[in-house]
Amino acid sequence: MRVRAQMSMLFHLDKCIGCHTCSVACKNLWTDRKGAEYMWWNNVETRPGTGYPTGWEDQDHYKGGWKRDKDGRLKLRLHSRASGLAKLFFNPALPELDDYYEPFTFKYGDLFDSPQGDQQPTAEPVSKITWQPVEITSGPNWDDDLGGSDIYAANDPSMNGIDAAIRDQMSEIERVVFNYLPRICNHCLNPACVGACPSGAIYKRAEDGVVLVNEDKCRAWRMCVAACPYKKVYYNWSTGKSEKCILCFPRLETGQAPACAHSCVGRIRYMGVLLYDADRIADVVSMPEDQLLNAQLDMILDPWDDRVVAAAAAAGIGDDWIDAARRSPVYQFVKVWGMALPLHPEYRTAAMMFYIPPLSPVISSIEGNLTRLDLPDEREDFELLEDLDKARLPVQYLANLFSVGDEEVIRKVLRKMLAVRTYKRRQSVDGEISEATLALLKAAGTTPEEVEAIYKLTTIPTIEDRFVLPPYHREMSIETLNDPLAYKGATGFGQIEPPRRGA
Amino acid sequence: MNNLLFVVFPYIAATLAIVVTITRWRRHPFSVSALSSQLLEKRKLYWGSVSFHWGITVILLMHLVVLIIPSGIRFWNGAPVRLYLLEGTGIALAVSAGVGLGVLLYRRMTNLRVRAVTTRADMVVLAIIAVAIITGLWTAIGYRWGSFWGTAVFVPYVRSLLIFQPRPELVEALPWVIKTHVLTAFVFLVAFPFTRLVHIITVPFGYLTRPWQKVIRLSREPAVYHPSSKKLLDRIK
Numbered sequence: 001m002r003v004r005a006q007m008s009m010l011f012h013l014d015k016c017i018g019c020h021t022c023s024v025a026c027k028n029l030w031t032d033r034k035g036a037e038y039m040w041w042n043n044v045e046t047r048p049g050t051g052y053p054t055g056w057e058d059q060d061h062y063k064g065g066w067k068r069d070k071d072g073r074l075k076l077r078l079h080s081r082a083s084g085l086a087k088l089f090f091n092p093a094l095p096e097l098d099d100y101y102e103p104f105t106f107k108y109g110d111l112f113d114s115p116q117g118d119q120q121p122t123a124e125p126v127s128k129i130t131w132q133p134v135e136i137t138s139g140p141n142w143d144d145d146l147g148g149s150d151i152y153a154a155n156d157p158s159m160n161g162i163d164a165a166i167r168d169q170m171s172e173i174e175r176v177v178f179n180y181l182p183r184i185c186n187h188c189l190n191p192a193c194v195g196a197c198p199s200g201a202i203y204k205r206a207e208d209g210v211v212l213v214n215e216d217k218c219r220a221w222r223m224c225v226a227a228c229p230y231k232k233v234y235y236n237w238s239t240g241k242s243e244k245c246i247l248c249f250p251r252l253e254t255g256q257a258p259a260c261a262h263s264c265v266g267r268i269r270y271m272g273v274l275l276y277d278a279d280r281i282a283d284v285v286s287m288p289e290d291q292l293l294n295a296q297l298d299m300i301l302d303p304w305d306d307r308v309v310a311a312a313a314a315a316g317i318g319d320d321w322i323d324a325a326r327r328s329p330v331y332q333f334v335k336v337w338g339m340a341l342p343l344h345p346e347y348r349t350a351a352m353m354f355y356i357p358p359l360s361p362v363i364s365s366i367e368g369n370l371t372r373l374d375l376p377d378e379r380e381d382f383e384l385l386e387d388l389d390k391a392r393l394p395v396q397y398l399a400n401l402f403s404v405g406d407e408e409v410i411r412k413v414l415r416k417m418l419a420v421r422t423y424k425r426r427q428s429v430d431g432e433i434s435e436a437t438l439a440l441l442k443a444a445g446t447t448p449e450e451v452e453a454i455y456k457l458t459t460i461p462t463i464e465d466r467f468v469l470p471p472y473h474r475e476m477s478i479e480t481l482n483d484p485l486a487y488k489g490a491t492g493f494g495q496i497e498p499p500r501r502g503a
Numbered sequence: 504m505n506n507l508l509f510v511v512f513p514y515i516a517a518t519l520a521i522v523v524t525i526t527r528w529r530r531h532p533f534s535v536s537a538l539s540s541q542l543l544e545k546r547k548l549y550w551g552s553v554s555f556h557w558g559i560t561v562i563l564l565m566h567l568v569v570l571i572i573p574s575g576i577r578f579w580n581g582a583p584v585r586l587y588l589l590e591g592t593g594i595a596l597a598v599s600a601g602v603g604l605g606v607l608l609y610r611r612m613t614n615l616r617v618r619a620v621t622t623r624a625d626m627v628v629l630a631i632i633a634v635a636i637i638t639g640l641w642t643a644i645g646y647r648w649g650s651f652w653g654t655a656v657f658v659p660y661v662r663s664l665l666i667f668q669p670r671p672e673l674v675e676a677l678p679w680v681i682k683t684h685v686l687t688a689f690v691f692l693v694a695f696p697f698t699r700l701v702h703i704i705t706v707p708f709g710y711l712t713r714p715w716q717k718v719i720r721l722s723r724e725p726a727v728y729h730p731s732s733k734k735l736l737d738r739i740k
Binding site for chain 2: 004081082084085088089090091092094095096097127129130131132190191194195197198199200202203204205206207215216217218219220221222225235237238239240241278281316497499500501502503
């Protein structure tokens with residue numbers, strides 16, 4: 001057992017309101033620069049939809065992630081080593097700018113400088129690359145809230161395998177349904193971007209698992225962009241270097257949550273440490289498809305287990321990190337309650353950001369005049385057990401996103417969430433819990449104590465509950481690299497070269 | 504004049520190429536990049552980049568082979584069929600590189616997005632290579648069987664430069680087209696460290712053998728090292 005720690009984020013999709021505050025916080029902090037305008041290290045997509053860049057899940061087209069060959073060996077979908085070198089001059093799988101969008105701004109100056117005329121002056125849109133007028137035809141959120149549209153929803157790769165009748169029903173005007181999917185880099189355990197980088201410029205930090213691009217070693221071969229199945233590595237067209245989400249490591253190192261998580265209005269994001277067994281990564285990611293998800297979750301270790309603690313200590317993980325792992329809200333949701341899943345585990349990168357799938361909108365009426373809130377005791381389990389498959393957001397769709405198509409995994413999670421909902425409603429409406437409700441909890445595989453704990457961490461967590469950040473001891477690491485006094489004099493920026501494009 | 508162009512200039516060019524490249528590599532590693540513009544334009548790049556790069560790479564390697572084993576080339580050219588084959592291949596590759604370069608040049612000048620990232624240095628680089636390809640083709644076609652007589656002219660000349668006993672008289676009497684071709688090689692060397700040409704030496708052959716994954720650990724033990732100490736560099740590797 002080789003224990004390593006991972007800073008992991010958890011997204012409670014049932015709480016996401018799709019406000020894009022996370023994206024804006026990230027943009028203002030990291031990508032508001034020339035060459036990076038089109039990058040959204042954090043973006044929020046409407047699902048069903050094609051996302052950003054358009055159709056990123058279509059791996060036949062973009063060749064992202066790993067695949068298992070006939071002999072059970074793991075291979076990059078993008079290339080073998082030799083063919084990777086042969087494609088240096090041109091990489092057919094690389095998305096083009098139009099797959100994202102052409103960044104634009106408006107000529108606001110015209111509003112002030114235009115000569116007097118009969119009409120109000122307008123601010124014409126211009127490209128932020130060429131500075132010529134452009135017709136804006138797409139943007140990072142072009143399909144926002146267009147869940148039922150036949151352009152976006154119908155072309156969602158995760159809709160594959162969903163019954164035509166259900167598809168039609170999902171796009172019916174009064175049944176249109178969508179949910180939001182915020183995405184950042186998944187800081188995978190088996191990152192395809194690292195595997196594909198010919199220069200070896202991308203690496204995973206051992207201490208917290210953040211995947212970073214060494215900009216000094218990046219040579220613009222841009223294989224990482226194509227190889228990442230989540231399309232979360234971006235090519236800066238101005239500096240000629242690849243860039244990606246850095247999990248706000250400068251914030252983590254100073255005890256703050258990443259900007260996207262910290263600014264989250266719906267408070268859907270949780271941060272915490274997960275311990276995992278690095279020896280098992282290679283085996284896990286080459287499992288047959290139906291065992292992938294469980295194998296990946298099994299790799300995450302129990303921080304209360306004495307053997308794990310001993311191995312962690314041997315691997316140089318400090319007591320404070322083990323303590324943080326024990327208090328980690330991500331560990332609670334993922335392992336203890338079994339409610340959170342990685343996005344597209346079939347890409348075999350062992351993504352380490354987790355999602356709690358969303359419930360469908362509350363059913364206001366079922367069969368005739370029966371309304372949901374007045375559901376009599378004997379029909380209490382209706383939504384939970386009978387109607388889950390009739391939910392407006394098909395279970396199969398969520399299974400395509402989070403569990404390699406295994407619907408039972410999703411049903412288990414949704415049942416637990418519905419049990420919490422029903423239990424707390426009975427508690428606050430009736431003031432007491434009936435036998436039927438308790439039976440319901442049992443059917444959902446949970447207990448009143450667990451329900452209360454889930455409720456507390458879901459609905460009324462404090463910022464300390466949501467973000468359990470371990471101390472990084474950066475001062476010690478700095479001492480290994482620099483003379484502390486010299487470092488102090490340079491306020492930490494002594495060696496940085498301005499990111500200018502090389503000739 | 505001849506001494507200046509074919510003795511002094513090559514040495515200055517080579518010195519610049521070596522010294523500036525090393526300095527740039529160590530001091531400004533961020534600036535070393537192939538500066539791909541595929542993100543901005545893909546279709547024309549395919550036709551330009553692939554034919555240009557493969558053409559020019561193989562041609563340059565062939566030049567190198569001639570320099571290293573001229574006797575081998577002379578032996579190969581012993582049979583006329585093999586000579587035709589070699590020269591034909593060379594011309595085909597040069598045409599491929601030339602056409603590719605033309606497409607790239609056209610792309611740089613017409614595509615607005617690509618023009619936004621085009622610097623004067625890029626145009627200089629394209630111009631140098633264009634002159635090299637044109638004069639090279641001219642030599643190959645106009646002054647037949649360069650791979651044959653070249654081993655008796657260029658090889659001793661370049662070798663004389665390499666052993667610091669220059670013999671510029673070897674190239675003195677050549678027609679101006681061929682002289683220009685030789686000179687572009689030295690101009691190329693001058694431009695090399697200052698432009699994107701430097702990406703040539705970044706070809707990542709290490710990728711063939713490196714492990715798929717890369718995990719870097721910073722030691723947690725507090726210790727003070729001088730920033731340039733060897734031990735420290737080992738540590739962060």
